[in-house]
Amino acid sequence: MAAHARREGAARRAPGATRGPACLPLALLLLLLVPAAARATTAPAAPVPSAPAGADPLGPERLEVYPEEVGVDLLFSGATLHVRGAVPAGSDAAILCTGQETRLKLKRRGRVWGVLWMNVADVVFERVPSVYVLCTSVPLARLGPPELLERLGVGFGSVEARALPRDPSRDQREAFPELVRLKRREGLFDLVEGSVLLGRGERDRLDASTDLFLPARTPPGGYRIALFSFRQGEGALVAEATAVIRQTGVAAFVSRTARERGLLYGIVAVVVAIAAGLSTGALFGRGARGAH
Amino acid sequence: MSFSVYLPVAGNAVNVFLLFGLGGIVGFLSGLFGVGGGFLMTPLLMMIGIPGTIAAASDSNQIVAASASGTIAHARAGSVDFKMGGLLLAGGLLGGSLGVVLIKLLRRAGEANFVISATYVVMLGGIGGYMFVESLQGLRKSRGGGDAREGDLRPSPFARLVESLPLKVRFGRSNVTFSVLVPLFFGVVVGALAAVMGVGGGFIMVPVMVYLLRMPMHVVVGTSLFQILATCINVTILQSAVNHTVDVVLVLVLLLGSVIGAQLGARASRKLRADQLKILMSIIVLAVMVKMLLGLLLRPDVLVSYEGGH
Numbered sequence: 001m002a003a004h005a006r007r008e009g010a011a012r013r014a015p016g017a018t019r020g021p022a023c024l025p026l027a028l029l030l031l032l033l034v035p036a037a038a039r040a041t042t043a044p045a046a047p048v049p050s051a052p053a054g055a056d057p058l059g060p061e062r063l064e065v066y067p068e069e070v071g072v073d074l075l076f077s078g079a080t081l082h083v084r085g086a087v088p089a090g091s092d093a094a095i096l097c098t099g100q101e102t103r104l105k106l107k108r109r110g111r112v113w114g115v116l117w118m119n120v121a122d123v124v125f126e127r128v129p130s131v132y133v134l135c136t137s138v139p140l141a142r143l144g145p146p147e148l149l150e151r152l153g154v155g156f157g158s159v160e161a162r163a164l165p166r167d168p169s170r171d172q173r174e175a176f177p178e179l180v181r182l183k184r185r186e187g188l189f190d191l192v193e194g195s196v197l198l199g200r201g202e203r204d205r206l207d208a209s210t211d212l213f214l215p216a217r218t219p220p221g222g223y224r225i226a227l228f229s230f231r232q233g234e235g236a237l238v239a240e241a242t243a244v245i246r247q248t249g250v251a252a253f254v255s256r257t258a259r260e261r262g263l264l265y266g267i268v269a270v271v272v273a274i275a276a277g278l279s280t281g282a283l284f285g286r287g288a289r290g291a292h
Numbered sequence: 293m294s295f296s297v298y299l300p301v302a303g304n305a306v307n308v309f310l311l312f313g314l315g316g317i318v319g320f321l322s323g324l325f326g327v328g329g330g331f332l333m334t335p336l337l338m339m340i341g342i343p344g345t346i347a348a349a350s351d352s353n354q355i356v357a358a359s360a361s362g363t364i365a366h367a368r369a370g371s372v373d374f375k376m377g378g379l380l381l382a383g384g385l386l387g388g389s390l391g392v393v394l395i396k397l398l399r400r401a402g403e404a405n406f407v408i409s410a411t412y413v414v415m416l417g418g419i420g421g422y423m424f425v426e427s428l429q430g431l432r433k434s435r436g437g438g439d440a441r442e443g444d445l446r447p448s449p450f451a452r453l454v455e456s457l458p459l460k461v462r463f464g465r466s467n468v469t470f471s472v473l474v475p476l477f478f479g480v481v482v483g484a485l486a487a488v489m490g491v492g493g494g495f496i497m498v499p500v501m502v503y504l505l506r507m508p509m510h511v512v513v514g515t516s517l518f519q520i521l522a523t524c525i526n527v528t529i530l531q532s533a534v535n536h537t538v539d540v541v542l543v544l545v546l547l548l549g550s551v552i553g554a555q556l557g558a559r560a561s562r563k564l565r566a567d568q569l570k571i572l573m574s575i576i577v578l579a580v581m582v583k584m585l586l587g588l589l590l591r592p593d594v595l596v597s598y599e600g601g602h
Contacts, residue, residue, distance in 0.1 A: 072298060073298065074297055074298050074541065075296075075297070075298065077294045077296045077305045078305070105599045106596040106597065106598060106599065107596065107598075108595060109592055109595045109596070110595070115589060117587075117589070117590070117592055118406065122599070123596065175595070178594055178596040179596055181593075181594050182597070216296070216298060216304050217303055217304040219303060247300060250300075251298055251300035251541075254300040254301065254541060255300040255301055258300075258301050258536050258538065258539075258540075262533040262536050263529070263533040265536075265540075266528055266529035266530070266531070266533050266538060267532075268540075269353050269528055269532060269538055270525050270528050270529060272540070272544075273353055273354070273357035273543065273547060274356060274357070276357045276360075276361075276547050276551055277358065277359070277362075277551050277554070278360055280361050280551035281360070281364035281365055281555065282364070284555040
């Protein structure tokens with residue numbers, strides 16, 4: 001079974017690099033425009049978060065996450081978090097990464113007069129995580145019964161249970177699966193079955209590890225990463241850790257200025273745009289005269 | 293190798309060459325026809341994963357660069373009627389505010405979505421269809437040896453009404469004379485429509501100048517660009533100050549492409565005849581109309597969208 005998991009894990013999509021060599025001219029241009037922000041640095045790594053006492057009979061476990069802090073600058077194109085922990089021998093495992101829960105307001109599309117597709121209703125969900133990426137060692141249904149998974153918060157069923165009120169409206173019930181599709185398309189929700197690799201660990205434990213991919217549109221913030229073990233219809237939270245995604249350098253400078261000094265930002269944006277337009281105009285004008 | 297750039301305000305990464313290319317194509321159209329291109333650019337940006345509000349606001353900033361570049365190219369060629377542009381602009385600002393109030397009233401009545409979509413499709417279909425037929429006739433006439441200039445004066449009831457209005461002024465560059473109330477009025481109408489539809493309105497203003505104000509096509513393009521420039525400066529500053537939705541990194545990559553495209557477009561515009569320009573423009577307007585119509589008729593992939601987008 002471990003071999004099977006390994007094969008599936010290897011077949012998983014290639015994780016994106018945290019930073020890559022790209023668009024040098026643009027970066028240079030930006031550096032010229034915002035010299036104060038040129039001192040782009042990767043934020044120092046935060047201290048290793050202490051793992052809470054797990055419910056596992058083997059006692060408190062550590063969950064290693066690398067990197068624990070991801071700096072997001074102009075070359076950011078998504079991050080891969082390497083996660084490693086241990087589960088009791090003979091178990092299956094799930095590793096879950098969740099972002100902060102927020103209230104989410106959506107427009108639901110529906111048919112009007114039988115022919116036109118338009119926004120027909122506003123739908124509100126009270127608690128939806130910004131990110132929900134679940135990696136498992138075996139197909140989700142084999143980990144345990146749905147009630148167990150829901151109690152542990154593992155699987156989209158548990159996300160639905162938290163997002164919907166006790167007495168959901170028809171709009172809410174119909175819109176939730178569509179929300180999951182929208183989020184999966186964005187890469188913010190994901191279920192990658194067979195991507196947790198189980199290997200021989202210390203004493204009577206198994207090493208459980210995976211590569212969690214977070215796409216470029218992952219909102220900055222703190223993320224909870226949890227390891228669960230499952231055996232014979234039972235399951236438990238084994239260990240938890242956190243990772244932080246934070247804008248740094250030029251990206252942080254731009255978004256901070258846009259937020260905090262909107263008017264100045266707008267005026268500078270207009271001046272830069274006019275200057276770019278006029279200077280190309282002048283350049284082309286000279287070129288045209290030269291050509292005639 | 294990753295050629296993507298992270299957009300800090302949009303919070304997503306996008307391929308640099310894709311953005312550059314988009315900027316180039318839309319900038320070319322802008323220089324060619326005197327439109328801002330927002331009606332093409334905003335939906336394209338949304339398609340590649342940029343939230344609607346940020347796509348629209350950043351696009352108006354990008355249009356500042358393209359239209360500044362286009363305006364200067366046209367001004368150098370003497371094809372900007374600043375007097376006419378100023379009056380249309382004054383009307384447009386007033387009309388824009390009226391349009392915003394109108395939307396609020398429609399929202400309260402719960403009909404906003406339908407009215408916006410229907411206005412869009414009907415306006416685009418009407419304008420595109422009329423331009424297409426008219427310029428096709430013009431092309432045939434010129435092939436037959438006749439000189440198909442814009443401004444074949446037919447004394448319509450509209451022309452008689454315009455003739456009777458006070459405060460007549462001569463617009464030298466456009467070679468027309470009529471009351472200042474005329475451009476002011478059309479400025480208000482187009483401004484209001486543009487606000488309702490959430491676009492800059494260049495593609496409505498251009499036909500208005502050609503068919504109702506009877507301005508020569510080349511002056512229309514330059515004057516429209518001048519007016520778009522002023523409008524988009526206003527929108528960019530307001531959006532930055534109030535909604536914080538302008539992403540300068542996105543704008544910079546787009547404008548690198550669009551300022552070059554705008555220059556090439558302005559050159560192409562001088563090489564083409566008026567009827568050829570009009571027929572190309574009408575085809576683009578009709579294509580956007582068909583796309584909008586399909587968007588209303590076909591089942592969308594995902595039946596929910598985040599609030600804020602269209």
